[in-house]
Amino acid sequence: MTERGTVCLTFDFDAISLWAARGMTSPGPVSRGEFGAFAIPRILQLLDTYGIASTFFIPGHTLETYSAQCRAIHEAGHEIALHGYLHEPVSTLERETERAVLQRASALIEDLTGTPPAGHRTPSFDFTAHTVELLQEAGIEYDSSLMGTDCVPYLARTGDRHDPDGPYVFGPASQIVELPVSWTLDDYPHLEFVRTGTTVMPGLQDPHQMFARFLGDVRYMIRHTEGGVLTVTLHPQVIGRGDRMLALEEFIIGCLDLGVVLERCLEVGRRCRTQLETARQQPGKPA
Numbered sequence: 001m002t003e004r005g006t007v008c009l010t011f012d013f014d015a016i017s018l019w020a021a022r023g024m025t026s027p028g029p030v031s032r033g034e035f036g037a038f039a040i041p042r043i044l045q046l047l048d049t050y051g052i053a054s055t056f057f058i059p060g061h062t063l064e065t066y067s068a069q070c071r072a073i074h075e076a077g078h079e080i081a082l083h084g085y086l087h088e089p090v091s092t093l094e095r096e097t098e099r100a101v102l103q104r105a106s107a108l109i110e111d112l113t114g115t116p117p118a119g120h121r122t123p124s125f126d127f128t129a130h131t132v133e134l135l136q137e138a139g140i141e142y143d144s145s146l147m148g149t150d151c152v153p154y155l156a157r158t159g160d161r162h163d164p165d166g167p168y169v170f171g172p173a174s175q176i177v178e179l180p181v182s183w184t185l186d187d188y189p190h191l192e193f194v195r196t197g198t199t200v201m202p203g204l205q206d207p208h209q210m211f212a213r214f215l216g217d218v219r220y221m222i223r224h225t226e227g228g229v230l231t232v233t234l235h236p237q238v239i240g241r242g243d244r245m246l247a248l249e250e251f252i253i254g255c256l257d258l259g260v261v262l263e264r265c266l267e268v269g270r271r272c273r274t275q276l277e278t279a280r281q282q283p284g285k286p287a
């Protein structure tokens with residue numbers, strides 16, 4: 001950690017699960033997912049060139065379908081964290097299904113790495129009313145799915161209540177550290193072209209401009225937040241193409257030039273948990 005802050009460069013290795021979860025299993029969408037696996041070696045090579053350790057959030061379906069690529073990610077020193085089994089949109093899951101998905105995906109990660117996962121990101125960046133409780137039960141240390149702050153990690157809450165006829169009621173903080181994300185720091189909506197029925201997500205923006213905006217957020221963090229943490233979400237099937245890889249390399253160089261540290265979520269989450277727990281125990285400080 002430096003006073004100038006930390007960037008967590010994270011990769012959601014969704015591969016085919018992203019499309020299968022939407023019922024899109026014909027060869028076209030499947031091949032879009034396949035490209036994610038094809039791009040893994042070049043992403044690993046880029047990270048190795050700059051000595052960067054990253055976190056890969058990987059659905060169980062990808063762990064089983066592309067076990068060689070996932071093993072290569074682990075053996076290169078990157079962290080593997082939870083991201084559902086078949087990229088399930090978590091908001092649609094019943095409590096017991098959500099728990100079963102967590103258990104199934106956790107077992108697959110432990111089979112590969114020899115260690116239970118410490119981190120979690122929901123597909124679709126949402127929680128149910130049970131998610132935090134289930135994560136605590138599963139021994140998860142940090143999550144990276146919510147957007148309550150930008151570069152200030154916080155403790156996720158349990159037991160929030162929405163009163164349709166009054167103010168929102170915030171539940172107590174849990175022990176799960178939230179490393180916040182944002183669609184503004186996610187390559188998918190910026191770059192990916194998706195047409196489903198009559199809905200079109202245009203994507204296909206200039207990746208150099210996208211990363212220039214990401215770097216603007218890094219500069220703002222350095223200026224305004226001591227020891228901040230900014231989490232960037234990338235997808236191998238999106239970022240792994242030629243010009244986008246060049247733009248990613250420029251972003252990495254830009255971060256290093258600004259003096260921020262690029263770290264795995266695991267180390268950042270553990271450090272933040274200690275800091276947040278200490279702050280919680282000091283009287284007069286908000287949890």
Ligand SMILES: [Zn+2]
Nearest residue numbers: 012014087123
């Ligand atoms: Zn995903």
